[in-house]
Amino acid sequence: MGLLAGKKGLILNIANDRSIAAHIARNAVNQGATCGFGFLPMDNPEKSERRVRKAMEEFGFGHEWLYPIDVAKDEQIEKFFTAARERFGTIDFLVHSLAFADRAFLQKDPGNFTTTPRNVFAQALDISAYSLIALTRAALSLMPNGGSVIALTYLGGEKVIPGYNVMGVAKAALEAAARYLAFDLGPRKIRVNTISAGPVRTLSAMAVGGIDEMFAHVQRKAPLQRNIDADEVGKTAVYLLSDLSSGVTGENIYVDSGFNTVGL
Numbered sequence: 001m002g003l004l005a006g007k008k009g010l011i012l013n014i015a016n017d018r019s020i021a022a023h024i025a026r027n028a029v030n031q032g033a034t035c036g037f038g039f040l041p042m043d044n045p046e047k048s049e050r051r052v053r054k055a056m057e058e059f060g061f062g063h064e065w066l067y068p069i070d071v072a073k074d075e076q077i078e079k080f081f082t083a084a085r086e087r088f089g090t091i092d093f094l095v096h097s098l099a100f101a102d103r104a105f106l107q108k109d110p111g112n113f114t115t116t117p118r119n120v121f122a123q124a125l126d127i128s129a130y131s132l133i134a135l136t137r138a139a140l141s142l143m144p145n146g147g148s149v150i151a152l153t154y155l156g157g158e159k160v161i162p163g164y165n166v167m168g169v170a171k172a173a174l175e176a177a178a179r180y181l182a183f184d185l186g187p188r189k190i191r192v193n194t195i196s197a198g199p200v201r202t203l204s205a206m207a208v209g210g211i212d213e214m215f216a217h218v219q220r221k222a223p224l225q226r227n228i229d230a231d232e233v234g235k236t237a238v239y240l241l242s243d244l245s246s247g248v249t250g251e252n253i254y255v256d257s258g259f260n261t262v263g264l
């Protein structure tokens with residue numbers, strides 16, 4: 001029997017077949033979970049949906065529930081969870097695997113972080129960090145018997161990674177938000193944890209200036225002497241979403257070939 005047999009959960013958001021969310025989903029579905037998915041409706045929502053559905057089909061769960069959601073819009077969050085309640089009744093887990101910052105301010109050029117305008121900062125923090133609070137709150141009524149919430153973060157939230165800039169500040173906020181949510185929701189048997197993934201070639205990662213150097217750096221410096229595979233994030237996600245981690249909350253688990261542990 002799968003580690004997630006009988007569990008239902010929501011995974012937000014898949015952009016394409018490289019998305020970490022898709023790899024988490026494949027592992028969750030393989031372990032017996034029933035999942036619903038979110039996608040960001042871009043300028044052409046039908047086209048966005050078709051692209052995401054195609055990625056889901058490639059991963060073998062093309063038939064599962066998929067619904068649009070822009071986390072910057074309260075009314076879309078409400079619509080998403082109303083629809084999820086109609087479809088699933090209750091859920092056991094929520095996966096937050098989404099982020100955004102204006103790529104013009106994710107550059108390695110000297111001074112690039114210092115020039116971050118107020119609106120760029122606010123948008124990055126709103127979409128990438130506040131959304132965890134908003135989504136978890138919206139999910140509460142679907143989790144009457146407790147549950148597990150996870151969010152994806154990166155080392156750039158703790159240490160300076162040149163080019164990560166405003167997204168690093170957003171990840172620091174996301175990680176702190178996860179700890180405060182874990183404390184608030186512990187009495188309701190809801191656990192909240194983060195996974196700090198090493199660099200993975202996804203649409204979002206490619207927006208970060210100098211990302212290619214990071215892949216080479218990880219390979220040279222990390223104890224495992226290689227970069228991670230998104231599937232490895234999926235496997236750790238299964239652990240955090242399953243009862244195997246029933247005593248774990250407010251934690252950050254690194255899936256980064258051990259890169260964060262090395263000083264030199």
Ligand SMILES: NC(=O)c1ccc[n+]([C@@H]2O[C@H](COP(=O)([O-])OP(=O)(O)OC[C@H]3O[C@@H](n4cnc5c(N)ncnc54)[C@H](O)[C@@H]3O)[C@@H](O)[C@H]2O)c1
Nearest residue numbers: 013014015019020040070071098099152199200202204205
């Ligand atoms: N790829 C990496 O190297 C890496 C490393 C560590 C952490 N992460 C984190 O993993 C998570 C998933 O990113 P990914 O690398 O799979 O890239 P991705 O581009 O596949 O996923 C990012 C997702 O965020 C969604 N998104 C952006 N703005 C949104 C909004 N307003 N409303 C709803 N959704 C929105 C996009 O539609 C997309 O589905 C992010 O939190 C990212 O910071 C990525």
